[in-house]
Amino acid sequence: MRFLIIFLLASQSIFATTEDWGKTGHRTVGEIATTVLSKKVLKKIEALLDGESLALVSNYGDDIKSDKKYRKYGPWHYVNLPLDGNYSLETANPKGDIIQGIQVCINTIKDVNASKAEKAFHLKLLVHFIGDLHQPMHMGRPGDKGGNDIKLKWFGKSTNLHRVWDSNMIDDYGMSYSELAKESPRLSKRARKEMMQGTPLDWMKEGHKITKKLYEDLPEDGRLGYEYAYKYTSVMRNQLQKGGLRLAKLLEALFG
Numbered sequence: 001m002r003f004l005i006i007f008l009l010a011s012q013s014i015f016a017t018t019e020d021w022g023k024t025g026h027r028t029v030g031e032i033a034t035t036v037l038s039k040k041v042l043k044k045i046e047a048l049l050d051g052e053s054l055a056l057v058s059n060y061g062d063d064i065k066s067d068k069k070y071r072k073y074g075p076w077h078y079v080n081l082p083l084d085g086n087y088s089l090e091t092a093n094p095k096g097d098i099i100q101g102i103q104v105c106i107n108t109i110k111d112v113n114a115s116k117a118e119k120a121f122h123l124k125l126l127v128h129f130i131g132d133l134h135q136p137m138h139m140g141r142p143g144d145k146g147g148n149d150i151k152l153k154w155f156g157k158s159t160n161l162h163r164v165w166d167s168n169m170i171d172d173y174g175m176s177y178s179e180l181a182k183e184s185p186r187l188s189k190r191a192r193k194e195m196m197q198g199t200p201l202d203w204m205k206e207g208h209k210i211t212k213k214l215y216e217d218l219p220e221d222g223r224l225g226y227e228y229a230y231k232y233t234s235v236m237r238n239q240l241q242k243g244g245l246r247l248a249k250l251l252e253a254l255f256g
Contacts (some may be wrong), residue, residue, distance in 0.1 A: 011096055021135045022167030023059050026238060027177035029131040030054035032184060032244020033251065040256040046122050054127055054247075055177060061128030073125065076101030079204065080142035081214050087204065098138060102129050102200045109254050127247060134243035136210040137154050137162045147214075153223045161214065169229060169236050184241045195242055196249040203246060210235065 021029070032040065034054050049057060061077065064070040072095070079097040092100060105126035108114050132138045140146030141164065147161030154168045175183070183187075186196065198206075214232075238251060 009134060020146075021131050021240075022170050024177045024180070025167070025170050026058035026062075026128060026131045027055040028180040028240045029243040030056075030058035031177055031181035032241060033127075033179065033248040036245060036248045038102070038256065041252055044255045045123070045251065048082060048116065050120075058127045058131060060124035061132070071253070072096075073101070076091040076104075076129060078138040078140075078146055080146060081139055081211075083179070084142060084213060086199065098129055098133055099201055099204060102126060102133070104202075105129065106250070106254065109244060126250070130200075130250065131243050133200060134207060134246075135165055135237040136207050136214055136239065137165045139204060139208045139211045141215070146152040150218070151220075151222065153200060155225050156223075163216070164224060165214070165236070169233060172229065173233060173236075181244070182242060184244075185238065187241075192245060196245050198246075198254070203242070207239070210239075211228055 037045070045054065046052075061073070073081055075095045075097055077095055077098060079087065079092070079099060087099065089100075096104075105122040108122040109119050109126070111119075112214065137147045144150050145162070147165075150161040152159050152161060152164060155172070159168055162170065170180075173180075191198075219228075
């Protein structure tokens with residue numbers, strides 16, 4: 001029994017370091033999308049996913065990482081860019097990246113010859129990748145693995161820049177995914193429409209501007225706490241909201 005407890009605790013520690021946006025963040029994106037989708041589209045999605053919700057499948061992209069047969073999808077979770085770099089398909093990773101991955105998912109869902117299983121698989125990935133696209137450190141520098149090599153202290157505990165944005169801020173905020181979705185900033189119809197404009201490439205470029213700021217705004221002592229949380233929690237919440245609304249936009253276009 002003692003061995004089992006130790007194993008479970010160790011396993012939780014390992015898995016906690018491998019998530020993107022954390023489970024709560026991804027579920028929030030899925031839940032926000034669900035709240036704004038039309039009933040017709042939701043019905044089609046539920047049929048394709050055999051009744052599973054967008055919030056439930058939103059972490060599928062991370063859940064399959066440990067399976068070797070899905071290793072090729074690893075690079076699809078991010079795109080590494082120099083702070084002053086511009087994205088180009090000509091110079092993009094030949095193994096794929098988040099922009100290429102999102103397009104493959106869209107193409108497969110639209111393919112009339114794709115099976116239900118193929119469409120469902122790529123829909124689950126699409127939900128996850130749109131979440132990742134709105135986590136600023138998924139557009140981080142290649143030299144430090146998107147901030148993973150930048151060691152920091154979060155309220156005295158060891159972490160890194162990437163993990164601060166994946167999970168530390170969300171977890172310490174202390175809200176469930178349904179609470180985060182429900183308490184999203186209130187938007188006028190015009191503001192919501194404006195937020196949903198653009199393409200995944202536009203959204204990546206927008207997010208990369210935040211990424212630059214995050215690199216520039218690191219304290220010399222590497223200690224982050226209340227001041228950083230106060231400054232950036234609203235940014236984190238806005239990114240989750242953008243992810244959810246933009247996911248809904250794509251799904252309306254695919255299933256409407």
